[in-house]
Amino acid sequence: xxxxxxxxxxxxxxxxxxxxxxxxxxxxxxxxxxxxxxxxxxxxxxxxxxxxxxxxxxxxxxxxxxxxxxxxxxxxxxxxxxxxxxxxxxxxxxxxxxxxxxxxxxxxxxxxxxxxxxxxxxxxxxxxxxxxxxxxxxxxxxxxxxxxxxxxxxxxxxxxxxxxxxxxxxxxxxxxxxxxxxxxxxxxxxxxxxxxxxxxxxxxxxxxxxxxxxxxxxxxxxxxxxxxxxxx
Amino acid sequence: xxxxxxxxxxxxxxxxxxxxxxxxxxxxxxxxxxxxxxxxxxxxxxxxxxxxxxxxxxxxxxxxxxxxxxxxxxxxxxxxxxxxxxxxxxxxxxxxxxxxxxxxxxxxxxxxxxxxxxxxxxxxxxxxxxxxxxxxxxxxxxxxxxxxxxxxxxxxxxxxxxxxxxxxxxxxxxxxxxxxxxxxxxxxxxxxxxxxxxxxxxxxxxxxxxxxxxxxxxxxxxxxxxxxxxxx
Numbered sequence: 001x002x003x004x005x006x007x008x009x010x011x012x013x014x015x016x017x018x019x020x021x022x023x024x025x026x027x028x029x030x031x032x033x034x035x036x037x038x039x040x041x042x043x044x045x046x047x048x049x050x051x052x053x054x055x056x057x058x059x060x061x062x063x064x065x066x067x068x069x070x071x072x073x074x075x076x077x078x079x080x081x082x083x084x085x086x087x088x089x090x091x092x093x094x095x096x097x098x099x100x101x102x103x104x105x106x107x108x109x110x111x112x113x114x115x116x117x118x119x120x121x122x123x124x125x126x127x128x129x130x131x132x133x134x135x136x137x138x139x140x141x142x143x144x145x146x147x148x149x150x151x152x153x154x155x156x157x158x159x160x161x162x163x164x165x166x167x168x169x170x171x172x173x174x175x176x177x178x179x180x181x182x183x184x185x186x187x188x189x190x191x192x193x194x195x196x197x198x199x200x201x202x203x204x205x206x207x208x209x210x211x212x213x214x215x216x217x218x219x220x221x222x223x224x225x226x227x228x229x230x231x232x
Numbered sequence: 233x234x235x236x237x238x239x240x241x242x243x244x245x246x247x248x249x250x251x252x253x254x255x256x257x258x259x260x261x262x263x264x265x266x267x268x269x270x271x272x273x274x275x276x277x278x279x280x281x282x283x284x285x286x287x288x289x290x291x292x293x294x295x296x297x298x299x300x301x302x303x304x305x306x307x308x309x310x311x312x313x314x315x316x317x318x319x320x321x322x323x324x325x326x327x328x329x330x331x332x333x334x335x336x337x338x339x340x341x342x343x344x345x346x347x348x349x350x351x352x353x354x355x356x357x358x359x360x361x362x363x364x365x366x367x368x369x370x371x372x373x374x375x376x377x378x379x380x381x382x383x384x385x386x387x388x389x390x391x392x393x394x395x396x397x398x399x400x401x402x403x404x405x406x407x408x409x410x411x412x413x414x415x416x417x418x419x420x421x422x423x424x425x426x427x428x429x430x431x432x433x434x435x436x437x438x439x440x441x442x443x444x445x446x447x448x449x450x451x452x453x454x455x456x457x458x459x460x461x462x463x464x
Contacts, residue, residue: 057329083313152365167399
């Protein structure tokens with residue numbers, strides 16, 4: 001793989017910092033709270049279906065997750081859920097938003113190496129704008145990044161638009177992330193480069209349906225290996 | 233005022249399309265629904281205080297408004313609000329998100345004039361990313377805009393960062409909007425130009441505490457006057 005990129009983009013959640021385990025923790029608390037009304041399995045199924053159905057209207061992020069939990073509570077209880085339970089769900093959501101940031105191992109030292117080598121770094125992430133800006137501020141990593149791009153959906157055309165705004169060609173762009181679907185495939189599709197760093201809770205590798213030019217793709221096991229990929 | 237700008241930015245809500253009246257309509261429905269638990273005035277006061285308190289955690293937009301309404305319902309009813317009322321609030325919020333787009337008079341023809349004159353146009357707006365992208369798509373105005381910038385807060389430094397990303401100087405940027413606080417003052421502060429188009433439901437003009445260089449500022453009554461300001 002070539003080594004000179006004008007911009008290297010990083011996904012945020014579960015690439016720079018821990019995210020998914022926090023959602024799983026809150027989901028567990030929610031299911032325990034609402035299990036007075038239904039079986040835990042039924043609650044989990046209703047919530048997961050609802051989250052997917054609601055992506056189009058609420059998008060990614062904590063607020064949409066809160067609203068999906070509230071909708072599940074109303075539905076699964078046949079409207080019998082009361083104010084106290086609703087207040088409990090709101091408190092869980094606020095707790096999720098206010099979680100501390102736990103950086104993934106090796107992230108800060110790799111960012112510092114790239115930054116010191118004069119490579120322009122950006123964050124390109126899905127999720128809620130305010131959530132992600134807050135997380136970046138709390139992470140202490142802001143100083144390494146030139147730009148934060150929040151994307152509603154990480155599609156080919158959204159990446160193309162982003163590169164257009166940044167004024168660079170796909171050939172000068174490398175994306176680093178833990179999701180084949182969001183971080184890797186669309187970037188390869190448009191002619192960019194991508195490094196896949198699976199998160200340790202990504203149990204099964206997602207299927208790669210189209211990896212474009214495979215010479216543009218690299219998989220690493222830990223973030224620190226990114227230095228080798230870039231010859232630093 | 234000078235007439236040649238590299239980029240003209242437009243605020244979205246209540247500058248390009250109607251927004252505030254829809255929120256007021258839903259707020260009225262919410263207060264009627266919850267008035268079985270408390271006086272309408274107390275409900276309205278609780279909601280307004282909560283919306284302001286919650287801006288830091290939820291930001292602007294429909295999802296934060298939905299969560300604030302739910303919190304008000306729980307609080308004002310002392311936890312007695314039930315699942316049916318909560319379902320009603322969720323339905324109102326979804327209704328708000330799915331409202332049709334009503335363009336403000338003169339907007340489309342003015343955008344067409346600027347676009348045809350070769351001026352690069354962008355949307356620079358607060359609010360929820362997904363909400364605003366959906367509204368822009370529904371508005372039919374996407375074709376005129378080169379870029380949409382969603383800002384958590386419209387501050388001096390956020391505008392500066394945006395212009396940095398776009399690679400232009402403040403002196404080459406004109407911002408058009410209906411809020412002195414968000415669209416006009418910060419842009420003048422950083423040395424840009426601004427045109428203020430108050431929305432008709434802006435009853436009292438907001439106080440202007442710092443208008444920077446007043447030669448950079450222009451107020452118009454209707455969007456179509458923007459053509460004269462730019463000599464088109």
